[in-house]
Amino acid sequence: MIDPMPSRPRRNRSSAAMRDLMREIQVNKTDLIYPVFVREGTGISEEIGTMPGIHRHSLDHLVRHLDEVVELGVRAVALFPVLGDDRKDRTASESVREEGLMQTSIRELKSRFPDLLLITDVAMDPYSSDGHDGLVSDDGRILNDETLPILADMAVSQARAGADIVAPSDMMDGRVAVIRDALDDEGFTDVSICSYSAKYASAFYGPFRDALDSAPRSGDKKTYQMDPANLNEALREVELDIAEGADIVMVKPAGAYLDVISEIAGISPLPIAAYQVSGEFAMIRYASQAGAIDEEAAMLESLVAIKRAGADMIFTYFAPEAAKLLP
Numbered sequence: 573m574i575d576p577m578p579s580r581p582r583r584n585r586s587s588a589a590m591r592d593l594m595r596e597i598q599v600n601k602t603d604l605i606y607p608v609f610v611r612e613g614t615g616i617s618e619e620i621g622t623m624p625g626i627h628r629h630s631l632d633h634l635v636r637h638l639d640e641v642v643e644l645g646v647r648a649v650a651l652f653p654v655l656g657d658d659r660k661d662r663t664a665s666e667s668v669r670e671e672g673l674m675q676t677s678i679r680e681l682k683s684r685f686p687d688l689l690l691i692t693d694v695a696m697d698p699y700s701s702d703g704h705d706g707l708v709s710d711d712g713r714i715l716n717d718e719t720l721p722i723l724a725d726m727a728v729s730q731a732r733a734g735a736d737i738v739a740p741s742d743m744m745d746g747r748v749a750v751i752r753d754a755l756d757d758e759g760f761t762d763v764s765i766c767s768y769s770a771k772y773a774s775a776f777y778g779p780f781r782d783a784l785d786s787a788p789r790s791g792d793k794k795t796y797q798m799d800p801a802n803l804n805e806a807l808r809e810v811e812l813d814i815a816e817g818a819d820i821v822m823v824k825p826a827g828a829y830l831d832v833i834s835e836i837a838g839i840s841p842l843p844i845a846a847y848q849v850s851g852e853f854a855m856i857r858y859a860s861q862a863g864a865i866d867e868e869a870a871m872l873e874s875l876v877a878i879k880r881a882g883a884d885m886i887f888t889y890f891a892p893e894a895a896k897l898l899p
Contacts (some may be wrong), residue, residue: 597880599896601645605691607744608890609655609783610634620780622852624857626889628654631677635684644895646688651677653698654783662708664699664722668729678733689767692735694727694751694895695742697811703788705742705796705822714743714796722745724754733758738822739766746864752817766811766820766845770806770832773797773824776825777850782848806832810840818842823883825849827874831883837882846883847876853889872897 609620609628616630617637629637638649653674659666666672672690681690695705696719706719717765719742727738738755740747749765755763758790767881773794798805821840824847831848856874860867864867871890878886888894 579751580873597876599816599879599886599892599894599898601734601895602647602899603879603885604646604894605633605648605650605689605885605887606641607644607650607652607887607889608634609637609652610673611653612656612659612673620779620783622782623854623889624861626783626850628783631673631680634677635680638681638685641892641895642685642688643893646891646895647687648691648885649681650693651679651681652783654691654785655698657701657785659700660701662701664696664726667696667699667722667726670729672729675733676820677808678730678735679762689736690734691737691739692730692736694730694740694747696722697742697788705793706744706759706773716746716796717870719744720750724750726761727751727763727765728754728758731755731758731763735763737764737766737793739768739822741768741771741824743771743798744792746816748813748818749816764819765817766822767818768824769810769813769818769821770823770829770836770846771797772800772825774800774825774828774849774851776849777851779854794881802830803832803835807835807839810836814840814842820845820885822847824886824887825852826878826883827852828884830877833878833881833883844882845885845887846878846881847887848878848890852890854882856890868893868897 585591586686610631611628613630614632617627620626697703697705704714707715709715723740723742728736740751744860748765751765788816814819820843823829826846828850837844859865875886
């Protein structure tokens with residue numbers, strides 16, 4: 573008897589062992605980068621209201637938290653500073669202070685966790701009284717070229733403190749080349765640049781801005797972050813960053829931009845990072861808390877989708893939970 577269906581895809585799904593054998597994409601805990609927030613003070617660990625389970629830690633608490641995270645097998649963190657308004661000004665001068673929160677935190681974390689890969693944020697907004705990623709003119713324009721030396725000095729300051737990778741998230745034109753030149757001139761030729769190449773002006777950043785209190789005081793970020801409707805522009809941004817000396821290119825956010833990740837994977841010779849942002853995290857967590865979805869399953873599915881699209885590494889607030897489940 574001739575089988576009317578000689579090809580039966582279900583054969584390859586017949587058992588857990590068979591499904592594991594046939595799996596095309598595997599997310600590993602070594603793919604994960606854990607974003608963390610450090611704030612001034614001691615003995616502080618405060619939950620972020622719009623990101624249940626995620627905290628702003630004073631440095632002493634962050635060290636204790638990362639003891640547990642590193643034990644789970646997470647090998648990379650992205651560090652973001654949370655500063656009071658008294659530390660902010662229009663030129664982000666706190667960003668290069670040798671004893672500033674960022675520099676002190678980098679030194680302490682590298683001392684405590686020498687094998688932990690430390691990725692540091694390069695942008696003005698955490699330090700700026702204007703809440704923008706660049707200098708703001710008196711008439712409200714974001715000044716691109718005037719911002720570049722500030723970003724370069726910030727990157728050098730972080731590298732001097734011990735950062736392994738600096739990650740410019742500002743979206744100023746030409747900043748990768750200026751940062752690369754500054755790092756090389758200061759002898760930091762081994763410090764890598766992970767460029768936020770395709771960073772969209774997204775609605776999914778809200779909880780992150782709550783965490784840092786870094787929302788723009790006026791206007792929005794649409795003159796420098798990308799229009800969510802644009803794909804070809806993302807390819808151009810990536811090509812420019814590659815030419816300027818980036819070591820890693822990033823797409824942010826991830827979940828709503830899987831097509832962008834996929835297209836970039838087709839043209840980029842560099843590793844691709846994708847950032848599962850605060851709003852993506854919050855949607856899954858709130859939906860699971862409401863009983864609408866299974867958090868563990870949704871978390872893993874979302875990470876698989878990002879890697880399947882072409883990402884080599886994933887920034888995710890789920891890193892500790894995911895690391896408990898992944899090889």
